[in-house]
Amino acid sequence: MNRRYNSLSNFLKRKFGEPVRKIMLDAGLTCPNRDGIKGTGGCIYCNWKGSGTGLKSMGYSLKEQIDMQVGRLASRGYRKFIAYFQSFSNTYAPIDVLDSLYSVVLDVPCIVAMAIGTRPDCINEEVIKLLKKYKEKGYLVWVELGLQSVHDETLRFINRGHTFQDFLVAYELLKRNDFDVVVHIIFGLPGETFEMQMETVRTISGIKVDGVKFHVLYVLKGTPLGDIFERGIYIPMDLEDYVNTVVSALELLPPATVIHRLVSETSSSDLLAPLWIKDKRYVIRRIEEELKEKDSYQGKYYGT
Numbered sequence: 001m002n003r004r005y006n007s008l009s010n011f012l013k014r015k016f017g018e019p020v021r022k023i024m025l026d027a028g029l030t031c032p033n034r035d036g037i038k039g040t041g042g043c044i045y046c047n048w049k050g051s052g053t054g055l056k057s058m059g060y061s062l063k064e065q066i067d068m069q070v071g072r073l074a075s076r077g078y079r080k081f082i083a084y085f086q087s088f089s090n091t092y093a094p095i096d097v098l099d100s101l102y103s104v105v106l107d108v109p110c111i112v113a114m115a116i117g118t119r120p121d122c123i124n125e126e127v128i129k130l131l132k133k134y135k136e137k138g139y140l141v142w143v144e145l146g147l148q149s150v151h152d153e154t155l156r157f158i159n160r161g162h163t164f165q166d167f168l169v170a171y172e173l174l175k176r177n178d179f180d181v182v183v184h185i186i187f188g189l190p191g192e193t194f195e196m197q198m199e200t201v202r203t204i205s206g207i208k209v210d211g212v213k214f215h216v217l218y219v220l221k222g223t224p225l226g227d228i229f230e231r232g233i234y235i236p237m238d239l240e241d242y243v244n245t246v247v248s249a250l251e252l253l254p255p256a257t258v259i260h261r262l263v264s265e266t267s268s269s270d271l272l273a274p275l276w277i278k279d280k281r282y283v284i285r286r287i288e289e290e291l292k293e294k295d296s297y298q299g300k301y302y303g304t
Contacts, residue, residue: 004288004297005250008211008260012082015140016112020080023069023111026087027101028056032121033161034088044158044224045217047270049087056087062104070110082113082140091118091127091143099130106137113140115182120145120170121162128177135179142180142211144260145170150200154189159224171207182211182260187245188237189217190228194245201249205302208254213261216242219272226272236274243286247296255299262287 003010012020026049033039048054055065070081083105091098105111114134123143135141149155150164174181183204187197204212216237219229228234237245246262253259263283277283291297 004291005259006255006257006298008258011258016080018080019078020082020112021073021078022082022084022115023066023073024053024084024086025062025065026053026056026060027062027085027090029088029090029093031089031092031119031161033159038121038161039159041159041224043160044228045220047220047223049267049270053087062101063107066104066108066111070108074110079110080112081108081110082115083108083111084115084117086115086117089118089122090116092122095126095130098127099133102130102134105134105139111139113142115142115144117144117146119160119162120147120167123170123173125173128173128179131179132177140180142182143174144182144184144211144213145174146184147200147204148184148186149189149192149196150203151192151196154192154196157190171209180210182213182258183209184213184215186215186217187242187249190234194248197245198248198252201252205253205257209257211258211260212253214246214249214259215261215264216274216277218264218266218274218277220266220270221272222270229272238274239276239283239286243283243290246287247290247294250291250298251296251300252302253298254302257298259298 009019031042034042048057060068066083073081102114105114116131131141131143145167147167148158148160152163155163171181185200185204219225219234219236225234242263250259263280264277265280266277268278271278
């Protein structure tokens with residue numbers, strides 16, 4: 001499909017010659033701003049699932065999670081898959097524990113790539129050495145770093161427990177070792193203006209990140225953000241504001257940067273706001289329509 005942005009689906013088709021689907025994995029790990037090392041409670045928007053499925057806490061092993069999702073997707077004709085270690089920080093454990101978790105994919109021939117979701121302050125030389133082992137086995141391996149914003153005041157408010165400088169150190173270490181890096185950024189963070197959001201985009205554009213995931217800040221039950229929202233202190237972005245923000249962001253990114261996600265998604269049973277993210281396909285369609293109406297595209301203003 002011809003798109004005005006460099007979509008992940010097209011990238012994977014070029015790489016593997018056919019559609020490839022992600023399977024979302026919950027390894028049962030945690031984060032340093034949850035276990036007391038950096039703080040407790042986690043990010044203000046994160047609930048007990050750790051921005052993932054929550055399947056591990058429901059009693060599903062990694063092998064069971066893989067078999068369940070591969071079976072469902074294979075019945076729809078898919079033959080190749082990405083093991084996406086999604087929930088919490090998936091490089092935050094002793095190296096032997098991480099190796100035992102990652103090694104589950106070795107028994108599944110149809111898994112062709114690994115995506116490791118983590119935090120900038122959970123990347124070090126030991127982790128790099130371990131991930132290299134899986135690259136050498138023939139897997140495409142990329143690391144997804146939750147940056148969210150380049151503004152340290154925002155990172156403090158949302159209780160990230162790391163700084164923008166921590167991100168730069170982790171990013172340099174990963175790139176020096178030839179890993180693709182996918183950066184997560186969130187629009188609609190409390191106190192951030194449009195220009196602050198575009199500063200985040202221009203900054204990651206300047207270091208030519210390999211991939212980007214866009215998220216809108218959504219409010220879940222049982223989180224500190226949920227309490228703030230219910231007291232009327234925080235108002236989420238509306239749909240049109242989000243669409244315009246994403247289009248402006250795409251215009252600033254390098255054409256080669258792969259767009260891994262255009263909008264957040266979450267379990268509707270936990271969602272308080274904004275309710276429009278329940279219809280992900282409609283949001284994506286609105287972004288694509290806006291690009292067409294503006295005769296715009298990814299990279300239109302890159303470098304200007």
